[in-house]
Amino acid sequence: MTCLGRRALLAGIALAPPALAQGESRVVVVGGGFGGATCARALKRAGLAVTLVESEATYAACPLSNAVIAGTRPWERQLFSHEALEREGIHLIRHAATGVDATARRVVLGDGTRLPYDRLVLSPGIELRFDALPGYDEAAAEIMPHAWKAGPQTGLLRRQLEAMEDGGTVVMTVPANPYRCPPGPYERASLIAHYLKTHKRRSKLLVLDAKDSFSKQRLFQSAWAELYPGLLEHVPLSGGGRVVAVDAAARSVSTEFGDHAGAVVNVIPPQRAGRIAREAGAADRSGWCPVDPVTFESALVPGLHVIGDAAIAGAMPKSAFSAAAQARVCAAAVTSLLQDRAPAMPKLINTCYSLVAPDYGISVAGVYRPADGVLAEVEGAGGTSPLDAPPAFRALEAGYAEDWFGTATAEAFG
Amino acid sequence: MPIRNTVATLLAVALGAAGEGPPGAASCTGCHGNARAGMAIPPIRGMPAEAIGASMRAFRTGERPATVMDRIAKGFTEEETQAIASWFAPR
Numbered sequence: 356m357t358c359l360g361r362r363a364l365l366a367g368i369a370l371a372p373p374a375l376a377q378g379e380s381r382v383v384v385v386g387g388g389f390g391g392a393t394c395a396r397a398l399k400r401a402g403l404a405v406t407l408v409e410s411e412a413t414y415a416a417c418p419l420s421n422a423v424i425a426g427t428r429p430w431e432r433q434l435f436s437h438e439a440l441e442r443e444g445i446h447l448i449r450h451a452a453t454g455v456d457a458t459a460r461r462v463v464l465g466d467g468t469r470l471p472y473d474r475l476v477l478s479p480g481i482e483l484r485f486d487a488l489p490g491y492d493e494a495a496a497e498i499m500p501h502a503w504k505a506g507p508q509t510g511l512l513r514r515q516l517e518a519m520e521d522g523g524t525v526v527m528t529v530p531a532n533p534y535r536c537p538p539g540p541y542e543r544a545s546l547i548a549h550y551l552k553t554h555k556r557r558s559k560l561l562v563l564d565a566k567d568s569f570s571k572q573r574l575f576q577s578a579w580a581e582l583y584p585g586l587l588e589h590v591p592l593s594g595g596g597r598v599v600a601v602d603a604a605a606r607s608v609s610t611e612f613g614d615h616a617g618a619v620v621n622v623i624p625p626q627r628a629g630r631i632a633r634e635a636g637a638a639d640r641s642g643w644c645p646v647d648p649v650t651f652e653s654a655l656v657p658g659l660h661v662i663g664d665a666a667i668a669g670a671m672p673k674s675a676f677s678a679a680a681q682a683r684v685c686a687a688a689v690t691s692l693l694q695d696r697a698p699a700m701p702k703l704i705n706t707c708y709s710l711v712a713p714d715y716g717i718s719v720a721g722v723y724r725p726a727d728g729v730l731a732e733v734e735g736a737g738g739t740s741p742l743d744a745p746p747a748f749r750a751l752e753a754g755y756a757e758d759w760f761g762t763a764t765a766e767a768f769g
Numbered sequence: 770m771p772i773r774n775t776v777a778t779l780l781a782v783a784l785g786a787a788g789e790g791p792p793g794a795a796s797c798t799g800c801h802g803n804a805r806a807g808m809a810i811p812p813i814r815g816m817p818a819e820a821i822g823a824s825m826r827a828f829r830t831g832e833r834p835a836t837v838m839d840r841i842a843k844g845f846t847e848e849e850t851q852a853i854a855s856w857f858a859p860r
Contacts, residue, residue: 397789676799683795687788699788702849704796706837720837722793722844736844740836751809752836755800758810762802 380404380693383462383472385452385631387414387437390478390663390678392767395445397686398476403693406470407440408462410451414768415505417536418675419710419760424502424513425546426554427713433505439769455635457656474689476651477637477644478663478678479629480504481535484642487625488601495603499620502543503535515619516550522557523618528598528608530625531565533643535664535673538570538719540623542709545575547621548583549712561615562589563608565597570672571709571719571739578711598622628665635659643667648725650688650698651681660685669730671723677705679763700725702733708756716752791852793845814860821854 380403384395387409395407414435422428441447448470454463455477461469483501485492491499502512516525525547529540544562551558560583569575579587590596595612602609607616627633627642637644637653644661645654648669653659662685663678671677680703688698706720721737723730740752789795801813813821827833828842835842845853 401788679799680796683789683798687795690788700792701795702792702845704793704799704841704844706800706841718837720840722841724792733844736840736842738840748836754809755836758808759800761805761808762798762800762810765805766798766802 380473381406381471382474382476382689382693383408383470384476384478385409385462386478386480386629386663387411387440388478388480388663388678389416389675389763389767390480390682391476392437392440393679394476394478394662394682394686395440396443396767396769397683398689399440399443399445401686401690403690404446405444406446406448406472407437408448408450408452408464408470409437410449410465412436412449415509416675416760416764417503417505417539418763419756420502420505420509421539421543421546422710422713423509424516424543425550426513426517427546427549430510433509435764435768437768443769452631453634455631455656455659457635457659460658473658473693475659476685476689477629477632477635477659477661477665478682479631479665481626481664481673482629482633484625484627488598488622490601490603491622491624495601496622498603499601499606499608499622501623502621503539503623503626512619512621516547519555519558519618521555523555524616525551525558525560525619525621526608526615526617527560527562527621527623528601529562529564529566529569529596529623531597533673534623534626536707537672537674538575538707538709540564541569541571541575542711543621544587544589545578545583545709545711546713548579548587552583552586558586558618560587561617562587563596563598563610563615564589564591567591567593570707571717573742574717574739575709575711577742578715578717582712582715628661632661632665637661638665639667641667648728648730649700650692651685652688660689669723670721670732671703671705671730672707672719672721674705674707675763676707676759677703679767680704703730706759708752708759710753710756711749714753715746715749716754716756717749718752718755790856791849793849794853794856797853797857813857816857818851818854818858821857822850825850825854 450464500512502508600609651660662681664673684701691698717740722733828838
């Protein structure tokens with residue numbers, strides 16, 4: 356071995372999978388979405404033994420699913436498997452994680468198996484709150500779909516829109532912050548309005564909002580005035596837009612000022628961190644998970660990290676882009692911690708596209724760094740697309756939205 | 770054994786530099802992934818460091834028109850940009 360030259364040594368380093376001192380370390384990732392899948396692959400690249408716990412065989416992506424609802428995108432393009440991750444040597448367990456014993460460092464699975472870990476990453480996404488809006492429970496969601504987790508609900512809302520007679524009113528309700536994908540409800544309103552404009556010209560869309568201000572607001576409102584005048588009506592909080600109860604049997608929702616019935620009613624209910632994060636004790640009273648902005652380690656449960664929509668990530672919005680960016684930073688931090696090295700100070704980006712029409716895209720971007728214990732925006736950077744951009748600019752951004760989706764899903768799922 | 774230690778050390782150094790790169794680099798591949806047919810966003814892995822640095826500088830000053838990269842480039846210093854560029858160039 357002593358005759359091994361430096362060049363050969365370096366070549367060996369470049370070629371060999373870097374399984375070394377931390378080869379014995381066990382990292383478990385729970386959740387196979389944009390956050391979890393991206394994190395599992397990054398941990399594997401770093402040479403760690405990675406187990407991914409995900410009960411669903413097929414992952415249905417939320418980004419661009421509003422276009423499926425509007426009928427401009429095939430559902431199949433939202434579906435991804437974890438087969439590439441398995442081929443890369445990630446141990447995939449198709450069970451639900453039902454609990455975490457943080458003291459013994461074990462993840463408890465639905466079949467009773469206790470899975471040991473040295474570091475645990477939870478990327479569970481959101482849970483819809485069926486206890487927050489009177490009248491809105493899981494049974495009501497079969498009549499007035501939320502479609503806020505991509506899946507059967509997406510198809511249900513699509514079919515209801517298709518079946519609706521021309522002249523019918525569509526009602527959408529939007530919750531207060533925080534929730535998954537801040538501009539998502541407004542993209543959905545835009546694309547439903549596009550569908551009505553092109554297929555059901557006598558129909559109207561009423562958007563009842565629990566907020567007065569929202570993401571990309573001036574861009575959305577300017578586009579609505581231009582593209583959907585008289586078709587899309589947005590009622591903000593100060594206009595009486597906050598929905599306080601729903602009646603599924605009557606397909607109607609109530610604000611403090613009156614009732615609104617719709618031929619199709621899309622209720623986006625309040626949300627909280629995915630169940631496993633709360634079972635693990637990682638969520639605070641808000642229902643979301645406070646984390647360290649450098650490592651994404653839980654502020655409440657040592658040895659456990661939370662990324663993506665479930666985490667309280669300061670100024671970073673709950674988006675798939677954020678989840679993937681956090682996933683890579685978290686993977687690097689977990690790798691450092693397992694090697695007893697100090698985690699590097701990260702910097703993160705979010706870029707988030709919305710479609711106002713199929714060829715009309717707008718974006719918001721931000722750059723973030725840890726400051727005073729939270730992820731804060733880097734001043735002077737970020738912001739939204741310009742208000743006065745020409746159609747070619749909007750078309751470019753619509754194309755970039757599609758490009759981003761292709762890249763984000765390729766990076767996460769192979 | 771000394772060689773083995775050296776190997777371990779070198780590997781650790783290589784890994785330390787590896788991980789997910791210098792601050793900010795982990796986010797770039799959110800959009801700039803591997804090349805695919807019909808994709809307008811250029812891949813960043815393997816792009817010459819000088820090209821990445823020059824683009825980011827021109828985006829930052831507004832010299833090069835952009836949809837979103839002007840807004841992102843302003844969040845990074847020249848030093849941070851150089852580190853990111855050097856990281857992606859050989860990958």
